[in-house]
Amino acid sequence: MMIALALVLAYVAGSFPTAYLVGRINGVDLRTVGSGNLGATNVQRTLGWRWGLLVYVVDFLKGWLPTLLLPGAFGLAQGWPWGVAIGVAAIAGHVKPVFLMGKGGGKGVATASGVFMALAPAATLGAIATFIAVVAISRYVSLGSLVAALSLALILLWQAGAVLTPLVVVGFCIAAFVFWTHRENVKRLMRGEERRLGGPSPSKGAV
Known part of the structure; x- marks a missing residue:
């Protein structure tokens, strides 16, 4: 209950x-x-x-x-x-x-980062730093979100000594979920049509 x-x-x-x-x-x-x-x-x-x-x-x-x-x-x-x-x-x-x-x-990135800040703060800070670096270099917010989600899972795996602990498995599941919610962004990134930060307005469904 x-x-x-x-x-x-x-x-x-x-x-x-x-x-x-x-x-x-x-x-x-x-x-x-x-x-x-x-x-x-x-x-x-x-x-x-x-x-x-x-x-x-x-x-x-x-x-x-x-x-x-x-x-x-x-x-x-x-x-x-x-x-x-x-x-x-x-x-x-x-x-x-x-x-x-x-x-x-929304697509869950901000809320998921809060969840993992409570569960694994060091790994989450590493993922946030990755997000900032990717967006600063590429100016794609969606790409930053995708890379950060994957990096969080990989950092958790590294912290666990390459053992698939429950938290590591959850990290990879959340990363997969972020990729799923950003599936249209992934398609646009592959076509070179995704909007960069500060660029023209995207079509409906962009991040």
Whole structure:
């Protein structure tokens, strides 16, 4: 019963529609402009970097706080399995938010980074540094997200001494999930059609 309640709370926290609310504050439905995605990147491109940063921070906290606090609050184990399950519930809420009827969520990168900051902070910091480096060099936010997700899994594997611990397996599953949510971006990257940071507006569905 306690784990079920913790999972529901994490899912509801993850469902908080940060980008949607920021858009509405500014008189914009972000699902109909830019990429149509309710994530920090579309907010930054549509409303400016300050709003984009705010959305990223709140979406990060949606993953970090439930994963960090709920296991202890409900007498559950940190990390594997309950901390991980709570983190996954928060990510699911961000991607399929209950407040938007399960539609129009983000792609999960910011919330997932918050989850793993609670579970494996050193590996997550390494992945964030990788993201910054890739975006700085390529100016592709989507590419940075993809490389960061994969690098997180590989760092976790390295930290575990090349042993497939449950956390390592979850890391690779989350990386696969990020690739799946970015599948259209991958196609555009392969065609050379993906929008660079600061470039012209992308077609609907870009990151």
